[in-house]
Amino acid sequence: METRPSTDLPPIATEYNGKDRNAFLFGWNPQAELWNGRLAMIGFLAYLLWDLAGYSVLRDVLHIVGY
Template sequence: METRETRPSSDLPAVAKEYNGVDRNAFLFGFTPQAELWNGRLAAIGFLAYLLWDLAGYSVLRDVLHLIGY
């Protein structure tokens, strides 16, 4: 049986750090690793919202194609 080394919780860092030394979940502006994480999160939420909207029958893409004659 394998034994695992455990350590007290006080040895753990208080926040997750990114390589620039700032909290990974901080809402920072500019070209930072944190901004890229937030950009990805918000893009995923937007994509999911569009998929749900399309499944409900309100297709923006289909309406635009219909307006231009396709």
């Protein structure tokens, strides 16, 4: 008989409320904080790419104000 390493996935990582930390749950819970951070990082990267492409909201606002 051939022996191979186990292919079982690790158990679900639980946090505080005993649920999967990656589950998209609605309300005030630890999962919401994780998803908030992830979406904020995506938004920051999207704005950075938008700014590098030449469409800067901050630059436009400063130009209108007179700086």
